Amino acid sequence: MKRLFGILVWLAMVSAPASAIPAGPDISMWRLDCGEIHLSNLDEYSDTYQYVGKQKTLTASCYLIRSGERFLLWDTGLPADLKGQSKEDSGMRLSLRSTIRDQLARIGVRPDQISFVGLSHYHFDHSGQAADFPSATLLVGERDWAAVREREARAKPLLHWVKGGGKVETVAGDHDVFGDGRVTMLSMPGHTPGHRSLLVRLPSTGPVLLSGDVYHFEENRANRGVPGFNSDRADSLASMDRFDRIARNVGARVIIQHEPADIAKLPAFPSSAH
Ligand SMILES: [Zn+2]
Secondary structure, eight states, X not given: OHHHHHHHHHHHHHHSOTTOOXXXXXXXXXXXXXXXXXXXXXXXXXXXXXXXXXXXXEEEEEEEEEETTEEEEEOOOSOGGGBTOEEEETTEEEEBSSOHHHHHHHTTOOGGGEEEEEOSOOSHHHHTTGGGOTTSEEEEEHHHHHHHHHOHHHHGGGHHHXXXXXXXXXXXXXXXXXSSSSEEEEEOTTSSTTOEEEEEEETTTEEEEEOTTSXXXXXXXXXXXXXXXXXXXXXXXXXXXXXXXXXXHHTOEEEOTTOGGGGGGSOOTTOOBO
């Protein structure tokens, strides 16, 4: 009997392709504009002198995922007080056209409808507007949360949760956000100690893999540039390996969150992917 069970499990595994989308409630995904970052010194984005003397303008993106009645906001972009401004900050020029709250209002979503704010990592260009969603449960890598609690400068946009004002769920490995296998935070440490990417399995569009900052732009993926400021070089390379293998195995549409060329991979807001 035990053996028969084993054979049945094996049959189920080989007959279900990795890319099969699990069933679940109605799901949609929007790309939100969360700012622009002009880098005057791209050299910092590889510790092997890959981009010496180059500059690049990156996009900052956030994503709204609706599963039935519940919403996940993935990353919260540059701080809202940048709206309508252009600010120089240590070799970067930062700007923000519209806040997340403004964009959500356009599609009739209130801030208190956001069940989860999931962070790829704690950096300022990913956590900037988190405080605008105080009733959301914060989903964050366990080791990133430890890093945030250790140094207050990192905690600024997350103070509400640091001080116990909001619910925090720290994520140790991968995490199935809605419990139906369709939206998964994937452990991809290296850029920061608790960094995560996000796999979203949409019924019509298919699997979409959001990079977080495993990569910052396309050339970065092609030549595996590891930024000198990453927290761990070996972990960064291991995460790049895992990211690319998952993308290949599930046949995912890869979106590098900071890559302007990847904006067109999802419908233009306010349209959504399904
Ligand atoms: Zn970033």
